[in-house]
Amino acid sequence: MDRIQEKLMILADAAKYDVSCSSSGSNRRNKGGIGDASASGICHTYTEDGRCVSLLKILLTNYCIYDCAFCVSRRSNDVKRAAFTVDEVVKLTMNFYRRNFIEGLFLSSGIFKNADYTMERLMRIVKKLRTEEKYHGYIHLKTIPGASEELIREAGLYVDRMSINLELPTEAGLKLVAPEKDHDSVRKPLAFVQNQIQELQESSKLIKRKPVFVPAGQSTQMVIGATPESDFEIMSVANEFYRDYHLKRVYYSGYIPVNHENTHLPQIGSQPPLIRENRLYQTDWLLRFYDFSLDEILNPAFTQLEMDIDPKLSWALRNPQFFPVDINTAGYREMIRIPGIGRQSAMKILQARKFGKLHEYQVRKMGISFNRARYFMTCTDTPFSMGELTMLSVKRNILKNSKSKYKSTVPEGQLSLF
Secondary structure, X not given: OHHHHHHHHHHXXXXXXXXXXXXXXXXXXXXXXXXXXXXXXXXXXXXXXXXXXXXEXXXXXXXXXXXXXXXXXXXXXXXXXXXXXXXXXXXXXXXXXXXXXXXXXXXXXXXXXXXXXXXXXXXXXXHHHHHOOOEXXXXXXXXXXXXXXHHHHHHHOOOOEEEOOOEOOOHHHHHXXXXXXXXXXXXXXXXHHHHHHHHHHHHOOOOOOOOOOOOOOEEEEEEEOOOOXXXXXXHHHHHHHHHHHOOOEEEEEEOOOOOOOOOOOOOOOOOOOHHHHHHHHHHHHHHHHXXXXXXXXXXXXXXXXXXXXXXXXXXXXXXXXXXXXXXXXXOHHHHOOOOOOXXXXXXXXXXXXXXXXXXXXXXHOOXXXXXXXOOOEEOOOOOOOOOOOOHXXXXXXXXXXXXXXXXXXXXXXXXXXX
């Protein structure tokens, strides 16, 4: 037990840098076994930085044949090494689940010997959990770049979500700090899994009971701040992956310095780019749920997100011709583009105005951020203005009355890494 506990400490700590552990999207049902991966059966607890802690999140091993400069498990790093056996991971998962410590398993691994050798052991773990232990809880498995399609296909029959890390946003950045890797080894597995999902969906018209294959879809993760890509380059890659591989999520992980030897990377002691990471997530949200196109938010003429304001407010300030919007007549798409108004608030406004014209005091109660929205909308009782504020003045007024949780914790200039 002491040996297993030591392994668990080492391999759970090594897995903490992977943030792509969301379990949304699965509908696997319990059919006489243990656990339930349906939406109602998975309850999550999150740390302050947004990482999920309700899953048993471990590496199979932190031994690795690669020497990626940004990775704590690189082969040249002097850290304690450990490796679980297949049976040890299975027993740990079942024991943790039976004690109600976890709702699922997030399993990744360093690559030891070769990709197929590692992927085969990952596949055996998930297969044993499903077929021998009758475990129907959530499983998120990391695909190993370069593994054979046969192993990926079989593993996909037993897991809820698969993901494979893109690592760095661009090939040039990857070659700078991980010359042994390439993006092609990531794109091929993503394309293969997506093709398998589509084929099963098409065959469902002919087959009464089709096999379950990666029901929660795929995701990927990019490390940001390790190499000098612009926000436009990062989001261009994310936009491409959403379009081509229909990913459920792209995760952006601010680089935490772990290597003081490589001069291409921010050195140990540098602050992680937390604000930039947050702005990228906000941009991602606008692309997926607010009907924005990438060139509206970022383009070759505007390559970096503003750190002091969110991307929707930034877009609005650069496009005053679309404002103000009359919330008593505007459509849903126009309203969700108003800074400070989200999708739920927009739906409340649409429902409420069926009963009469809306006034400012009514709109304030609908959950909007009135400090921002007031400059971009009009209500029935909005006072007539003899002069218009410039967008620069609007920005100053909003910032003066805003509070940021980052101001007291993150020193200014922490994002200027290059």
